[in-house]
Amino acid sequence: MPCPALPDGFDFTDPDLLHHRVPLPEFAELRRAEPVRWIPQPAGLAGFQDEGYWAVTRHTDVKYVSTHPEIYSSYLNTAIIRFHEHMQRDAIDAQRLILLNMDPPEHTRVRQIVQRGFTPRAIRALEERLRSRALSIVEGARAHSGPFDFVTEVACELPLQAIAELIGVPQDDRIKIFEWSNKMIAYDDPEYAITEEVGAESAAELISYAMNMAADRKQCPAKDIVSTLVAAEDEGNLGSDEFGFFVLMLSVAGNETTRNAITHGMHAFLTHPEQWELYKSTRPATTAEEIVRWATPVVSFQRTATQDTELGGKQIKKGDRVGIFYASANHDPEVFENPDSFDITRDPNPHLGFGGGGPHYCLGKSLAVLEIDLIFNAIADAMPNLTLAGDPRRLRSAWINGVKELQVDAG
DSSP states (O other): OOOOOOOTTOOTTOHHHHHHOOOHHHHHHHHHHOSEEEEEOOTTTTSSSSSEEEEEOSHHHHHHHHTOTTTEESTTTOSOSOOOTTOOHHHHHHGGGSGGGOOTTHHHHHHHHHGGGGSHHHHHHHHHHHHHHHHHHHHHHHTOSSOEEHIIIIITHHHHHHHHHHHTOOGGGHHHHHHHHHHHHOTTOTTTTOOHHHHHHHHHHHHHHHHHHHHHHHHSOOSSHHHHHHSOSSSOOOOHHHHHHHHHHHHIIIIIHHHHHHHHHHHHHHHSHHHHHHHHHHOOTTHHHHHHHHHOSBOEEEEEESSOEEETTEEEOTTOEEEEEHHHHTTOTTTSSSTTSOOTTOOSOOOOTTOSSGGGSOTTHHHHHHHHHHHHHHHHHHOTTOEEOSOOEEOOOSSBOOEEEOEEEOO
16 A cells, blocks of 8 residues: 655644645545554643554544444543643543543433433424524624624524523523633634633633533423433433533534534535525525535544554554544545535435444434524525625634634625
């Protein structure tokens, strides 16, 4: 197998890289020549005292790692592939309280509780309210007389309002959730000037807010998901601290990722006008899944090997970190025909934008797909002639494919 033509020192988690682009050509080169490759890093650079990680780039291998938690652990080093270099080990270990960073059987216990809030019936109960909110959001944006920022005016609003609806956060408090979650993940972007202390304080404030909600519902149950999760007596329940960490995860997983999918989806439509015309005329049910594949808001997560093993012909040692690159898997030509084409009629579409299956498959997939469908239907109805008014301004991040600003004009 030929050696991949990558520059010396190339690191797929370098935040300067995602600040400018998703490294699709380099992913393609690895899939072709060395689909499991060791990427060296100086000790401490990513917050871990090791010498690097394995980059896993093929769809089949990403899926295998995702579905074998007994070999590839989320708990040992968490699922976050790169923290900042000043991250202390005790701060990393504290994140094991988040569902994303648990392994079975503890993960199984907590997920069985929280998934009560994401049943098809629970999502259907939200649909009409979210449809109305989507239309209101878009009509508010349309009122601008000139260019406006699609991210703040449209993309971020429905995910925030959906979370507020789902867990009973008063709509007036949604801006707090937005600001706290932004500060927690923006540590790599100098524009935000977010220090480690500010990020930790934001996480603590969000957890405290959620714990207070849980305590209130235990005293006075209401007909909402919070009461379902913390006050149920017959099927187990979450402690107030567990609920706090669940809301912390939801504020990122249900806010940042869906917001970025919507933003990337709008940019894709406006740079592929034939797809926008097709969408406006036919509204394919396959649209949301293709937007998520195309956007892949979470470029990568990681796992840690619990034992010596082999993957893609490489010997993985116990304790090695293994990066699973969803953005690469979602462009694998062995799985997707014309993977670099944005095609809203793509079917089947076995993308890994909601995870590679297994215990950590996205809990809120149905809600995310609903939000994407509702917002683009509303845009097509109320702002069909939307145009780009500037290039997207990307987030500097090690693992999130984020957009901070996208100027558009309703026409």
